[in-house]
Amino acid sequence: MTAPIRVLVCDDQALIRTGFATIIDAQPDLEVVGECGDGRAAVDLARRLSPDIVVMDVRMPVLDGIEATRLLAGAGVEHPVKVLVVTTFNLDEYVYEALRAGAGGFLLKDAPPAQLLHGIRTVATGAALLAPEVTRQLVGRYASRIRPTEGTADDSALTPRELEVLRLIADGQSNSEIAATLVISHETVKTYVSRILTKLGLRDRVQAVVYAYRRGLVT
The missing domain is CATH 3.40.50.2300 (Response regulator)
Structure with missing residues (x-):
């Protein structure tokens, strides 16, 4: 066990x-x-x-x-x-x-x-x-005060699909919800999330959400 x-x-x-x-x-x-x-x-x-x-x-x-x-x-x-x-x-x-x-x-x-x-x-x-119910109000309010981590790449490095996944992450969706929304497997979503974090030099999903608001990828 x-x-x-x-x-x-x-x-x-x-x-x-x-x-x-x-x-x-x-x-x-x-x-x-x-x-x-x-x-x-x-x-x-x-x-x-x-x-x-x-x-x-x-x-x-x-x-x-x-x-x-x-x-x-x-x-x-x-x-x-x-x-x-x-x-x-x-x-x-x-x-x-x-x-x-x-x-x-x-x-x-x-x-x-x-x-x-x-x-x-x-x-x-x-x-x-x-917490999905406060993601937009909380992170959106303070995103302008947050700077991407040192060495962070521009989001132009992301593919259109990766950008789509990033926007859904910022919308508070879990991997399972993203998989259902895009009609792809849970493992595929995990791969996309990993690529997004690596390309943008971000630590985790929290930073990914903040980054998305900071860059104006969500409104």
Whole structure:
């Protein structure tokens, strides 16, 4: 059997923290290895427990979730830890900063349990996750402030099909949804996504979405 995904839950509200932990621990493929209520504790515990992923709140005492994410998953971190940020809708500025800090994705705190579990599994595998219902409003609002990574190629390097896939990624579609939209296989979509990231010098789907808005490929 495959070892369960090891999860560290960090939220300063005990009720939410306990609720998340209860939902996660009920899954056979997930295991909560620790809980904490501030970003400094999250960094210390993550370094000691080596979780596969940290479910991270944003506004917390001692050290906020953005700085904690930067210390765990930011550029230059020797052994980065995957981070899934949870936030409320009116904190989109914090989510933007969290993505820049290295978070693999974000969800809203009022997301249903199934969406939280899906988000944990998705980010833990190395894929990025953007909550579809806020992708346009959040990323579109802040895209003009984001610069492509150093050495990023122009999107003219992409084929017409790759551009089409990039636009669908920016629209918040998953690989399965893109496959259904374009009537191609899931594996073919994965190949297109990999090529897009390589050609544009992007780290993951989060950066791909931001790039698409930055370049005016979506409106």
